[in-house]
Amino acid sequence: MRLTRQTNYAIRILMYLATNEGRLSKLGDVARSYAAPEPFMFKILQPLVASGLVETVRGRNGGIRLGREAGSISLREVVELMEESFAMAECFDGGTTDCPLVVHCELNAALRQALEAFLTTLGQFSIADLVENRPFISQTLGIAPVAERAALS
Template identity: 55%
Template sequence: MRLTKQSNYAVRILMYCASNDSLSKISDIAEFYDISETFLFKILQILNASGFVETVRGRHGGIKLKREAKDIGLGEVIRATEDNFDMAECFDLESNTCPLIGTCGFNHALYRALNAFFDVLDEYTIADLTDNRRNIRVLLELDSAVRSAPKRVEA
């Protein structure tokens, strides 16, 4: 199974917000992760509708976590941001053409695998992913000393 960029960026956005002590600027997030603001807004709509983030409008606006990072489960985020989890034709009961549906063990094995996947993801929260907050803040350039330091230019 492979997650979409939407899920990948959604988790990154939540980690960014969890590591930031103030409102996170949409332009800063887009620039840091090198994604378009349009795509970021699409993801933010899902995160907002799912209750993970809230937006603050205005000149000094931005986004922040709506709940504590420890209360946002990784599995919950992935379920909200992925369109489907059809790992094989067996999962799509409406368009399935396999004559063995319901009689072979493949469908059952795939469902067990998918449930195991989510069981593991459900063990983690956004707080767990940002456990090394100090280093993450440096990498995200959220500390004022890092932000104000001149960028190193490679020759």
């Protein structure tokens, strides 16, 4: 199974916001940190906001932040939100196929079991788990430490 670019960047956005915990982030800063086009990141942001995983704050000093605690956002939740389909074969879950074995084939059962194991494993990890090494992530993404930000204000 391969996750889409959108899912990959959705997780990255959430990781950035979790690393920048307690402060508003600008989408442009997030996009620059990952060398991604801002319009592409904006498109990805929309379902994250609609689901409540990200909050937006309007206005001159506005920005985005996590809508919930990073520890309560599982990777499974993000992947299920962002992925359109988990079909791993053309016949998966009743898809159309001209395979003569489709009625009595156990491939779908095996693929369903594998998919559930994959999603269960993702459910064991949260966004907080991914940003445990905040100092390294902050430095790598160019997020100013809290003390430095306070001095700039």
